[in-house]
Amino acid sequence: MLFRNPNLETDSDDTDEELQEALAAGKIKPGLIVEQQKKTFINNREGLGDKIKEFSLGKLKWIERLDLTNDPAPSIEPEDTASLENDDFHREMRFYRQAQASVLEGLVKLANMSIPTKRPEDYYAEMAKSDEHMKKVRSKLLEKKLSMERSEKAKKLRELRKYGKKVQQEVLQKRQKEKKDMLDTIKKFRKGQIDKVDFLDETIQRQNKQVTDKKTFTPNKKREYKNKKFGFGGQKKRSKYNTAESAADVSSFNPRKAQGKGPSKSTKKPQGKRPGKNKRKTMKNKK
Amino acid sequence: MAKRKRISEENTKQQTGKRQKKEIVLPPVITSDAPVHRQTKWTNKQRTLIFSSRGISFRTRHLMLDLRTLMPHSKAEPKMDRKDKLFIINEVCEMKNCNKCLYFEGKKKQDVYLWASNVPKGPSAKFLVENIHTMSELKLTGNCLRGSRPLLSFDKAFDSEPHWLLLKELFTQIFGTPNHHPKSQPFTDHVFTFSIQDNRVWFRNYQILAEDGSLAEIGPRFVLNPIRIFAGSFGGATLYQNPHYVSPNEYRRALRRSQASKYNNRVEARMSVQLRKPEMTYRMDPTDEVFQTITAESVKNSQ
Numbered sequence: 001m002l003f004r005n006p007n008l009e010t011d012s013d014d015t016d017e018e019l020q021e022a023l024a025a026g027k028i029k030p031g032l033i034v035e036q037q038k039k040t041f042i043n044n045r046e047g048l049g050d051k052i053k054e055f056s057l058g059k060l061k062w063i064e065r066l067d068l069t070n071d072p073a074p075s076i077e078p079e080d081t082a083s084l085e086n087d088d089f090h091r092e093m094r095f096y097r098q099a100q101a102s103v104l105e106g107l108v109k110l111a112n113m114s115i116p117t118k119r120p121e122d123y124y125a126e127m128a129k130s131d132e133h134m135k136k137v138r139s140k141l142l143e144k145k146l147s148m149e150r151s152e153k154a155k156k157l158r159e160l161r162k163y164g165k166k167v168q169q170e171v172l173q174k175r176q177k178e179k180k181d182m183l184d185t186i187k188k189f190r191k192g193q194i195d196k197v198d199f200l201d202e203t204i205q206r207q208n209k210q211v212t213d214k215k216t217f218t219p220n221k222k223r224e225y226k227n228k229k230f231g232f233g234g235q236k237k238r239s240k241y242n243t244a245e246s247a248a249d250v251s252s253f254n255p256r257k258a259q260g261k262g263p264s265k266s267t268k269k270p271q272g273k274r275p276g277k278n279k280r281k282t283m284k285n286k287k
Numbered sequence: 288m289a290k291r292k293r294i295s296e297e298n299t300k301q302q303t304g305k306r307q308k309k310e311i312v313l314p315p316v317i318t319s320d321a322p323v324h325r326q327t328k329w330t331n332k333q334r335t336l337i338f339s340s341r342g343i344s345f346r347t348r349h350l351m352l353d354l355r356t357l358m359p360h361s362k363a364e365p366k367m368d369r370k371d372k373l374f375i376i377n378e379v380c381e382m383k384n385c386n387k388c389l390y391f392e393g394k395k396k397q398d399v400y401l402w403a404s405n406v407p408k409g410p411s412a413k414f415l416v417e418n419i420h421t422m423s424e425l426k427l428t429g430n431c432l433r434g435s436r437p438l439l440s441f442d443k444a445f446d447s448e449p450h451w452l453l454l455k456e457l458f459t460q461i462f463g464t465p466n467h468h469p470k471s472q473p474f475t476d477h478v479f480t481f482s483i484q485d486n487r488v489w490f491r492n493y494q495i496l497a498e499d500g501s502l503a504e505i506g507p508r509f510v511l512n513p514i515r516i517f518a519g520s521f522g523g524a525t526l527y528q529n530p531h532y533v534s535p536n537e538y539r540r541a542l543r544r545s546q547a548s549k550y551n552n553r554v555e556a557r558m559s560v561q562l563r564k565p566e567m568t569y570r571m572d573p574t575d576e577v578f579q580t581i582t583a584e585s586v587k588n589s590q
Binding site: 041042043044045047048049051052054055056057058060063064065066067068069070071073091094095096098099100101102103104106107110114115116117118119120122123124125126127128129133134136137140141 | 312314315316317318319330331356357405408409410422423425426427428430431432433434436437438439440441442443445446449450452453455456459460463465466472473474475476478480482484489491493495498499500502504505516518524525526527528529530
C-alpha cells in the first residue's frame with residue numbers, strides 16, 4: 001500500500017513540481033491510496049495434467065508400484081481437524097492411522113497375490129539400523145520406562161507421606177485426648193465423684209469407705225475399751241436421755257432385787273475385798 | 288511342507304517349460320537354507336541418484352544417508368559445487384545411469400531445499416525441507432530390513448489437485464523400490480507415508496510390526512514445503528507456484544522487523560494517546576459553584 005497525495009505533501013522529500021510531472025506522465029493517479037498490484041501465482045492445470053500423462057507409469061501393475069491412496073483409519077476418539085495444525089500428538093496420530101489403513105489394505109492385496117510379506121524367524125539379513133543402534137534404542141526405552149516408574153513411585157510415596165503425616169497427627173491427638181480423659185477420670189475417682197474406673201485393663205471399683213478405714217487403722221485394746229466405755233465420735237449431747245425405747249426396756253428388771261427384798265442370797269462378799277481403814281490399822285498393830 | 292513342495296513343482300515346470308515367464312512365488316515363510324531363486328523379472332527399472340550440494344548441515348547429510356540406506360535403488364555421488372549450474376545434474380544422472388534424482392541444496396548453512404526430478408524429461412519440483420529428524424534418533428524405535436520394498440501410502444488429498452497428483456506420481460517413482468530389484472529383499476516390512484497438512488507434504492516411515500496394523504516409526508521424518516513445479520528436469524517452464532510459500536529469508540526478516548519495531552511502536556502509541564487525550568472532559572460554568580453551600584458534612588464526604 002502506498003500513501004500518495006499530491007495536495008497534502010508536506011513531509012515527503014518529493015517537491016510539488018516533481019509530483020505534478022509524475023501525475024502528468026501517468027505514473028501516479030489522483031486519490032489517497034493506490035493499491036499495489038497483487039502477485040499472480042502460476043497454476044497451469046492443463047500443463048500439469050499433460051505432464052502427468054507424459055511421465056506416468058500407471059500402466060504398470062500395482063505390484064511394481066506398491067502405492068496406496070487412502071483416508072486415515074478410523075480413530076478411537078473423535079477428531080478435531082481445526083486443532084490439528086498445532087497439535088503434534090494428534091497430527092502424528094493421523095499419519096499413523098493413514099499408514100495403518102494402507103498397511104491393512106496393502107497386505108491383503110499382497111496376500112491375494114500370494115506374495116510373502118512376513119520375514120521368517122531364521123532369516124537373517126542386514127537391517128536398516130545396526131544391532132548396536134537398536135541396543136541403544138532398547139536401553140533408552142528401558143531407561144525411560146524405569147525413570148517413569150521411579151517418578152511414579154516417588155509421586156505415590158509423596159502422597160503417602162502426606163497422608164501418613166495427617167494420620168500421625170490424628171493418632172497423636174487421639175492419644176493425648178485419651179490421656180487427658182484418663183487423668184480426668186482418675187481425678188474424679190480420687191475425689192469420689194465416680195465409683196468405677198477402667199485402668200490398665202482392669203476395673204477398679206470403689207470399696208466401702210469405712211471398711212477400708214478399719215482395715216487400715218485399728219486402735220489398741222485399751223483404746224477400744226475406752227471407746228466402748230465412753231464412746232467415740234458422734235454426738236455426746238442428749239445421748240443419755242430416755243427415749244421411748246429405753247423406757248420400754250425392761251431387760252434390767254430383776255424381780256428378786258425389786259420390791260425391797262434385798263439382795264439375793266447368792267450375792268457373797270467378793271473374795272479378796274480390801275478391809276476398811278480401821279481394821280487394816282488394827283491388824284497392822286497386832287503384828 | 289506342502290507349500291514347499293508346490294514350489295519345487297513350479298521350478299521343475301519352469302525348467303521344462305519353453306518360456307521362463309512364470310513368476311517365482313515365495314511362500315510366506317521359508318527356511319534360511321533354502322536355495323535363493325534369482326528374480327529375473329525386473330521391469331520397473333528406476334534408479335535414483337541421491338546427493339547434495341556443498342554446505343549442507345550434518346542433519347541434512349544424515350537424512351541423505353538414511354534415504355540411501357532405505358532405498359536400494361539409489362546411487363550416490365560426491366557433493367556438487369555450489370557454483371555449478373543445476374542442469375549439470377542431468378548430465379551427472381546420465382553418467383550414473385539414473386532416471387530419477389533427489390538433490391539436497393544447502394543455503395546459508397541453515398536452509399535446505401530438495402529437488403525431486405524425473406531425468407531427463409521432467410517434471411521436477413523444488414521443496415523447502417523443514418523439521419528434519421533422522422533415523423538415528425533414539426525415540427524412533429522401529430527397524431526394518433535394508434532394501435525391503437516399502438508400501439507407499441498417500442493421503443486422499445493427493446487426488447484433489449493436479450499439482451498434488453503430479454507430486455504423487457513423482458514420489459511413487461522416486462521412493463518406490465522396483466519389484467525384483469537385485470538389491471531388494473523379498474518382504475514388505477515398512478511403509479512410507481506421505482500426508483498433506485498445512486499445504487505441505489509430511490513424510491513418515493513406519494515399520495509393520497504385525498499384520499493387524501500395529502506400527503513403529505523407523506524414521507527419518509521431514510516436511511516438504513513445495514515451492515515450484517517445473518516442466519523440465521531442473522528447469523523449464525513453471526507449471527505450478529505455491530502461493531502459500533514464504534521463503535525462510537522473508538520469514539526471518541519479518542521476525543527481525545517485528546522485534547526491531549517494538550520500541551518504535553511503543554513510542555508511537557504513547558504519542559497517539561497524548562494527542563487523543565482531550566483537555567476538557569466536560570464544558571462547565573465555573574460560576575455555578577458559587578451557589579454551592581459548603582457544609583461540614585459535605586467536606587467530610589469529600590474527604
